[in-house]
Amino acid sequence: MHARATILPLSLDRVTYARGGETLIDGISVTIGSSSRTVVLGPNGAGKSLLLRLCHGLVAPTDGAVRWAGADAFGRRDTAGRQAMVFQRPVLLRRSALANITYALALQGRLERGERDARAREALASVGLAHVAERPARVLSGGEQQRLAIARAAALEPDVLFLDEPTASLDPGASRAIEDAIRAIDAAGTKIIMTTHDLGQARRLAEEVLFLCRGRLMEHTPAGEFFEHPRTPQAAAFLRGDLVA
Template structure:
């Protein structure tokens, strides 16, 4: 059957022998993987394993030294349908509300719709009371929720989250995890890095395990946690692999 009317999907995303070398050091080493389906992917691995680098390469913030990163479709001048949320959110020197209306403007949303949409997103993420505060004075948890609200407005097909909860207290962590689940329910594909095993067990459908810039395992979360295939992954799960 002809499915021309379906929206064109960004996925699958394929990485073919992707390496990233900096000053002679191989930081990511011939990574091949294919991302498709609908589950939440957690990228795990000790400090310095290459989790952030891998997501930055996928998102297009860095170019691989070798190999290819290939999305099934590209933006073709339309607003990008992938978003990235960082450990320390990148926010503009303006109010929380204005950070959202600005992002909508960049995304081509008509002027009249920007404020109502931004207020809706602030409400959804429990940020209405701080709408007029400068984004940069917000607490870490509030800033992270604002970054999520901004991503929410862009309705991404894929959302990369780089250790979004590493600097947050338990209540703020729960708010971010709830938001991740919410994004996923709305059809966004989640790719998130974390070193927190309990968080990964709560959220992951699939795990990508990196060590020393290499992809060591890519498996369903249940298999990864119950029967890891490699000694390194076993050591990591047992808390014995620090870097």
């Protein structure tokens, strides 16, 4: 299924991020393979979003290193070009939905100008937005904007797609559409690494779980095992819905 060459696995080697004397990510070492959907869980302020940004290269670790196995094969610059990220609040450019995607494709530079339009329309259709292709992205509804952000990321056909709370502040219908889109992207061979605060969503989407607490990695386990038999008391408390400090 994942036949094509990829930059994965991703390995974090004692990755630490400190700011203002506070250690927000504390010596995380983990290897994330290409085979399953990874969901990062943890209480608010555990460092979930920050971990994604460190992995994606938006934030540099203050100590330790983030390594992509394919870095040598593809080169440093191309490693960045083989990742995409969808943010909690989608940032869409003030142009049409379609142009938002062709812009990203042009930056990536893999497709010729003539091929970008077709790819962008394909991506829009895959999230059910073909009918708003020419509409300004900023006037779309919240759910549509997030689907457009996902279509824009998926059109890049990245090896890895990071999603940071992709359904925060969306209603259930819009959330379901996002989850369907995530499954489709996974089925097309892109590795999914996402955060969510919605345990139901985590149960539906996760194949493996990274559980963070106060910037430390507490568990890295298959999803079934994590939800049935959490190993740490923090995870057990988190799953019960207790406040975890």
